[in-house]
Amino acid sequence: MPTKRFDNLDKDKQKNIIGAARREFADNGFHDASLNGIIKNAGISKGSLYYYFEDKTDLYLTVLSEVYGELLGTTVIDPEVLTAENFWNVFSELTLDYISHTKDNPDIVMLTRDLYRMGDSPHASGAIADFFEKIQAVYVSFFSRGLELGVVREDVPLDLLMSILSHMGEGLDLWVFERWEEFSSEQLDKYSQLYAEMVRKIASPEQGEGGSRK
Numbered sequence: 001m002p003t004k005r006f007d008n009l010d011k012d013k014q015k016n017i018i019g020a021a022r023r024e025f026a027d028n029g030f031h032d033a034s035l036n037g038i039i040k041n042a043g044i045s046k047g048s049l050y051y052y053f054e055d056k057t058d059l060y061l062t063v064l065s066e067v068y069g070e071l072l073g074t075t076v077i078d079p080e081v082l083t084a085e086n087f088w089n090v091f092s093e094l095t096l097d098y099i100s101h102t103k104d105n106p107d108i109v110m111l112t113r114d115l116y117r118m119g120d121s122p123h124a125s126g127a128i129a130d131f132f133e134k135i136q137a138v139y140v141s142f143f144s145r146g147l148e149l150g151v152v153r154e155d156v157p158l159d160l161l162m163s164i165l166s167h168m169g170e171g172l173d174l175w176v177f178e179r180w181e182e183f184s185s186e187q188l189d190k191y192s193q194l195y196a197e198m199v200r201k202i203a204s205p206e207q208g209e210g211g212s213r214k
Contacts, residue, residue, distance in 0.1 A: 035056060070105070072135055087149055092196040095192045095195055095196045099192040152205070
């Protein structure tokens, strides 16, 4: 993660550096991204860059932290507004909000796809894991409320259920991001809704011996 010197830097200068790095990494990928290009576009010296960041990887992961901080804002919801009647509709809306934010900010796809190709799960990467923990906390709160409302199954421990759903979501991200350029906006919405429906089938309580779900 960036040094304390970067944390103490003027916010506008921070934004300028991260913005230049974000564009460079998104346009060229991690391996082909030019630090000289970032330095030029950010209007800083090479010495300054290493004054603020340990290396290229540190800068890249800092950019990802910024990206996932934005994504976190798309998942915020007050659990108290949820009812048994609207719970799953709200969940579907959340998934659509996520894909909508990604469509509006396609560099998210390029940055995350590069991380996958480097062999690291975004959920496990130490530099950005705290953001995923925050997102996970939002969904734990969401599904805990579902348990209270009787619309989330009780026969599976919540932490196990969340782990299953989290890995399923990561798998979908990886699959979609690798094919991003092939899909229309409508197709992306379709896969978003498909994910929401799959989550509902997995997480809803069984109804009777036939195993049908709500």
